Amino acid sequence: MSILRPFLSRIVRQGRLTVIDPDGGEEYFGSTAPGFPDVTIRFTSRKGMRRIILDPRLGAAEAFMDGEMRIERGDIMELITLIRANTPWDRGAKLKDKTAAGEAVDWVKTRINSINRRSRSRANVAHHYDIGNDLYRLFLDSDMQYSCAYWPRVDMTLEEAQAAKKAHIAAKLALAPGQRILDIGCGWGGMAITLAKLADVEVLGITLSQEQLALARERAAAAGVADRVSFELIDYRDLAARDAGRFDRIVSVGMFEHVGARNFETFFRAAANLMTANGVMLLHTIGRFGKPGATDAFTRKYIFPGGYIPSLSETLAASEKSRLIVTDVETLRLHYALTLREWYARTLAHEEEIVRMMGDRFFRMWTFYLAGATSAFESGGMGNYQIQFARSRHALPLTRDYMAAAEQGYGG
Template identity: 45%
Template sequence: MLLLSNLLTKFVRNGSLHLTDATGKRHVFGGKGPGPEVHVKLHDKALHTKLFLNPELHAGEAYMDGTLTFEQGSSVYDFLYLFSINRAGLGAHRSQKLLRGLWRALKRRQQANPAKVAAANARHHYDLSTDLYRLFLDEGLNYSCAFFEHPETDTLEEAQRNKLRRIAAKLKLEPGMRVAEIGSGWGSLAIELAKNGADVTAINVSPEQLRIARERAAEAGLSDRIAFRELDYRALEGHFDRVVSVGMMEHVGIGHFDDYFAKIAALLTEDGYAFVHCIGRMTPPGTTGPFIRKYIFPGGYVPALSEVFAATERVGMWIDDMEVLRLHYYYTIKHWRERFEARRSEAAALYDERFCRMWEFYLCAVELGFLNGSNMVFQLLLSGKRDAVPIVRDFMVETLRKA
């Protein structure tokens, strides 16, 4: 317990952590700055060492296993909120600096995503029961950042429709345009673009998502305008007026960024351009947290903008436009977390209690990463030709007004 106490003393400054260790002894850490008062109990002596060595992974696993519990009204959200406002102190501890150095050394290996591995990684998350996702997503099953024009009053459904309309406006679609969508989810964006007159080729490596997407396109009467294909992005061929990628780049892996942008460039017609929507970080390049990497998104990585722009420079693409959405994903995931909590018993019936705790830990952690951490979302327009995108940005607003 001595090593863990040393770590927590340096880590927790804002708010306070009241910890009952596995022997029943009580400890209090922090209290020097504003923040929540969180009460935690450990039920396994092995956690005294595990939490010191790798707190980000083992705290989540212990919560999943029931060997880390909360007392006096505290919750996993409170615990992770306390973590999020003290994160700088954790990273400054010598043990964590050494651990992060090891992660950086293994970064490219952890994110190696050749086609077969990429497909397996995607299916790990996206081939879960669609009924699970229906518990907390909007009716269109949009599993990416929404756009909240009025954060306090917009429903999740309204915010996701806002997002789809804004993407269509940025694409400046004309009837008959050919659009390639890389990573098509459950089909909402492909359906939106087809409604705007485009002929869409939408690719995905998740059979479950493709099955639902095809059903939804048929229900919308758009099966003749959308071709859903089970295909890795590297295998797609042809030329398209627009290429769209929403929430896909996070799964590419840093060693494949050049391949990703080179493929987008190769798919575009001479006058075409691409739209890329991706989670990013406002800090220098880093690594994927161990809990997220092991349980939620194996092979995934949130890039720094410096890594993104270095890749587009090497490939020779123009960055025609960029928009940064800073808090929109916080509001989105807040809706998801609250909806999941409200229907938690249904999730437990689909899976089990351990799965529910894993999902709670995941949703809380990513929500707070957008509130108190370095995460944001960026949207890029890219082209090979400098004037493929109108040189006055007002065209997006004008298209929205006409919609």
């Protein structure tokens, strides 16, 4: 009996997992079931098996990245899907891979790791976003939207779903000619450029990534909107001190996850200070279903250092301190899972280029990240929230009808 049997036999009930140890011995877990993968993994060393026992998530990732765990039938997406699908969050199941003490340690590490002072925020952003624009071009849509798309129909292309996301968000901003818009965490500029094209507005996008800044400026010039769209390398906290009361609208897509739990109140205080008296903000963020939690060790170490996915309760509680009114909340349950599966497929299609650019270990790490994220949105406790805030109860129409009308007008 391998050292993994006590752990895997508790988890894998539906679907089939075959484990081959370094000596060629085979063990079988679960049973074939419709809709569940059939996966075979081979360990090339006992060390790889021990890693998983010591820390199942980080250990499995590093064993896979280092070639100590190889997948002989299926792929990493199917392996992680198999594990997660046997422990679905919304049925009360939990992937119990840590003791209560271990979970407490993760909680503390997450809070310390996400303090995110200005210098640390820049370093964390550089870790993920300054690894090269060429990588992101290979698996994102043509507009380089690195956040959850919006899928009114599941048969849409990724490009169509990302365009629908931008129209969906623009409609919630209640845009009007002459408004000044702030895009916090503007990425490669796609949202800012789109808003300027959809309405006669002026947009400032801010980022902490040098790579994103340079490309965003190039793209605005190429789109012919550089006279109304500008980008700046600045922390939102510093901008709030400089440009108080300047913006009629704020949009922030996929940035709040990087703020850090300790800075939620600071973020909303800055946003409130940046808005005019009738200002409106649309926050699009990954969020936890249920109560607050902790960031897993793999994500902290390799993907988003300093990041933390908030629960809805944490987000709203932090916003209340700045007297912001929550005017609309939408929960996107499976939209990110659909988006991530598209990114994963495109990553696999460009394996040779990515390996040539970044190396084998990086490619395996990246596929593990995308596969793990997909399963978190399909079976785990993750979703997306779009939360609309206003400073005044009079800032928006009385009903939500304006959103649908604007979205239709934008072609969403």
